Amino acid sequence: MRAPKPTDHFDVVVVGAGPAGSAAAIVAARAGLNVLLIERGEYPGAKNVSGAAFYGSAMLNKLIPGWWEQAPVERYICRRDVILISPTTAVSLDFRSASPDYAAPPYNAFTILRPKFDRWFAAQAEAAGAFLLTSTVVDGVIKERGKVVGVKVRRDDGEIRADLVIACDGANSFLAQQAGLQRRLETHELSLGVKEVLGLEEAAIRERFNLSGNEGMVLEYVGAITDKARGGAFLYTNRNSLSLGVIAQVSSLVETGKRPYELLELFKAHPAVAPLLRGAKLREYSAHLIPESGWEMMPKLVASGMLVAGDAAGFCLATGLYIEGINYAMQSGMAAGEAAIEAHRVRDFTRHTLERYTELLWPYNVFTDFRAYRHAPHFVNGERLQNLYPEMAAASFERLFRVDGNAKQKILPLYLKAMRQSGAKPRHLIADLLQAARSYLW
């Protein structure tokens, strides 16, 4: 296979070799299309940060059967904890399953490290016949007569022409903005994640998190863990390291003036977290923006000669219950690849034909899920849900389990008292319960 020259004309140029871009490239290249996959990092994954829990195993298994046997995965996830936090107390819901849906192929989810995983996934696109061009920045799209006809790159003669450009250029999608598909985003629509990978021996991880073999666990925290900033924290087990981080809505960082890396230390020092980290050693610090507003912030996804997928399209489902992005990146990438094949077959890359992509996002379960949970992102970032209720829950359990010589109270008066003390108003509680029901129940 000869190396691509920038002067070549491609059927498809994919910008960004993350999960969306590589998935699009695999699908299009397998159908025989001439695909160029462009990555600005030294290697795919060099610029990418996730938690990272990957919940799309069954879906990826359809694209690459038995993918986990060849890919760099860390642990398969069979334990999941959701933990409500006050400064002194933690109340958790612990889920563990040995059911084959979780503990046998194709597994439900894996922890992964993006620089390793993305590199492997982009190599699958190359194996399918796509050209991978790394260390190359795309500065913009080339438009002629209202149609996108290629991209401007910061190397050689600077132009690469293609019938179709698939923008998978991440949370700050300058391509989508340039093409007029995305507006300028607001600070409440994105969250900043700061993360550390801490090295810890396998044996210690198994013992501390109560795991056998290659079992893995994710822990998700909400409440005082982010101080007054709105967000949460996570702790994931890798093979011989832990990934942990704090996620905070950017607008709330601005309002509170909290430094993101100080929130990280606050989390690590919490009495419910610190013992899990004992003796672990910092291997890498990182940060990334997360598009968390889902349905509300979704750009137009189609222009003549162009599609938008992955984080660039805001496909990160952050509902409190789910924090998933890699799977939706892949699903949207696959849908974009399929739309490219159909457009190529009829030799028509106008917007009208490419709208097939938005139709495909329903059977690929991207639109279905984002639409179903469209009220949730706003709800979980509400002030009371973020700070008041987790603290109230922690305080009432503290009271419930305390034996101090006073007469025991039954649960209802105890909770009413905790509610009064925390300043929660019954009408707010009722309104929030209705909101919660609308966000999650039906």
Add this chain to the structure above:
Amino acid sequence: MVMTTHEEKMRTVRFKVAEEPHIVLDPEKCRTCAAKACVCVCPANLFVPLDDGSVLFNYEQCFECGTCFLVCSKEGALRWTYPPGGFGVTFRES
């Protein structure tokens, strides 16, 4: 060690530093900005407010996350591009 200072965190990150800064501030516009939200949100703590009211930016250790661009409320005060291909932050584990 588990608890680390910001400096210790930054020492674990690999950067391939480009010759030219990819983010450029307009000192005049920054001087008239009361908010200076860039200073507190940057996860790499690269924005330093100066006595004359302007802001100094150290591009060498930038994560290219885009948070400063998102919060900058002064039109045109912050020019944001990516570093040249292959340069800038290079994560190995995250």
